[in-house]
Amino acid sequence: MLDVPMYFVYRDGRYIDAAGQSFRDFVAGKLPALPGERPTLSDWNDHLTTVFPEVAAAPHNPLSSGIRSVGIKLPLYGPSTRASNAGASIK
Numbered sequence: 001m002l003d004v005p006m007y008f009v010y011r012d013g014r015y016i017d018a019a020g021q022s023f024r025d026f027v028a029g030k031l032p033a034l035p036g037e038r039p040t041l042s043d044w045n046d047h048l049t050t051v052f053p054e055v056a057a058a059p060h061n062p063l064s065s066g067i068r069s070v071g072i073k074l075p076l077y078g079p080s081t082r083a084s085n086a087g088a089s090i091k
Contacts, residue, residue: 002027007050009034009043023047 002024008015009031016033018026026043029036039047 001048001051004047004051006047008046009039010046 003022005020006018006023006026009018009026010016011034018031018033021031023039023044025031026034026037026039029038031037
């Protein structure tokens with residue numbers, strides 16, 4: 001997170017452009033727009049709100065949801081999904 005490029009620093013009710021600068025540079029006091037100034041906890045929080053992962057975690061099993069869309073229902077979890085219990089019935 002320290003090397004993820006920043007967008008801004010919020011100071012005194014205004015946004016200061018920090019595009020492309022790393023938070024690591026900010027920690028070292030090396031931001032051109034705020035030379036010698038160090039980040040606050042609020043700055044860290046602001047930075048974290050601008051970081052987006054390249055891939056989001058899927059909240060479902062894509063294979064079974066694709067099969068469900070054509071009308072076949074498979075359980076995602078449970079005894080019938082285990083290979084050793086493939087022939088067992090659910091009570």
